[in-house]
Amino acid sequence: MLHVSHLQAGYDETIILRDVDFEVPKGKIVGLLGRNGVGKTTLMKVLMGLLPMKNGNIQYEGKKLKKERPEHRARSGIAYVPQGREIFSDLTIRENLLLGMEALPKSKRSANIPEEIFTWFPVLKEMIDRKGGDLSGGQQQQLAIARALISNPKLLLLDEPMEGIQPSIVQLIQDVLVQIAKEKEMGIMLVEHNLDAVLSCADQFYILDRGRMVMSGSCDEIKEEDLQRHLAV
Numbered sequence: 001m002l003h004v005s006h007l008q009a010g011y012d013e014t015i016i017l018r019d020v021d022f023e024v025p026k027g028k029i030v031g032l033l034g035r036n037g038v039g040k041t042t043l044m045k046v047l048m049g050l051l052p053m054k055n056g057n058i059q060y061e062g063k064k065l066k067k068e069r070p071e072h073r074a075r076s077g078i079a080y081v082p083q084g085r086e087i088f089s090d091l092t093i094r095e096n097l098l099l100g101m102e103a104l105p106k107s108k109r110s111a112n113i114p115e116e117i118f119t120w121f122p123v124l125k126e127m128i129d130r131k132g133g134d135l136s137g138g139q140q141q142q143l144a145i146a147r148a149l150i151s152n153p154k155l156l157l158l159d160e161p162m163e164g165i166q167p168s169i170v171q172l173i174q175d176v177l178v179q180i181a182k183e184k185e186m187g188i189m190l191v192e193h194n195l196d197a198v199l200s201c202a203d204q205f206y207i208l209d210r211g212r213m214v215m216s217g218s219c220d221e222i223k224e225e226d227l228q229r230h231l232a233v
């Protein structure tokens with residue numbers, strides 16, 4: 001569903017991504033690993049249209065992405081949960097979730113939150129009228145993911161969703177991702193430093209280093225020594 005080739009991007013004159021090739025197939029979770037500052041977030045921003053690419057090709061659902069704005073990409077089914085969650089602290093869970101509808105064309109928006117959201121994240125139903133700022137980090141992360149899922153995206157980009165989250169919530173998020181990738185045939189790209197979490201829920205992985213994907217494969221076949229070589233600081 002997503003094919004990226006020879007992608008080059010960066011900030012002003014600085015090139016961060018030199019020649020990036022990768023794919024996210026339909027219904028699969030793809031983990032993106034790499035040391036701090038290699039450009040994982042930069043790649044997500046380019047995919048979401050928040051940063052222009054300098055060169056290369058992005059093909060999404062059979063069409064080339066060029067200069068489409070983020071809202072256009074969101075309407076075409078790409079959802080992004082940035083690092084740090086970015087939920088609205090002064091709005092309730094309900095209000096935060098309904099904002100996720102903005103990603104849909106007006107004719108498809110609803111005033112009701114789909115019940116499946118609460119089957120994945122029951123705590124959001126229990127606390128529906130509480131303000132975002134009153135939630136724990138793990139609850140805020142569930143809210144941020146749920147808000148992205150409201151628009152029923154085809155491709156979900158997640159930037160470090162497990163960061164600073166307690167193990168039981170990490171497990172819940174992993175279980176939800178595995179379930180929705182399969183049931184909804186959603187492609188999921190997961191940037192994560194929590195290696196165990198990536199290996200236990202992703203199907204495939206890529207390692208980004210010095211502007212290129214230096215390694216990729218199936219998570220079942222990943223070798224500890226290769227990880228050490230590319231990820232050790």
Ligand SMILES: Nc1ncnc2c1ncn2[C@@H]1O[C@H](COP(=O)(O)OP(=O)(O)OP(=O)(O)O)[C@@H](O)[C@H]1O
Nearest residue numbers: 011014016034035036037038039040041042043083
């Ligand atoms: N807005 C910006 N302007 C200039 N340089 C930036 C900007 N944002 C990020 N960078 C630089 O681009 C490089 C890649 O940053 P990026 O955040 O994409 O890395 P990352 O792999 O996501 O890191 P981390 O794992 O720490 O989140 C870093 O050197 C960073 O300092």
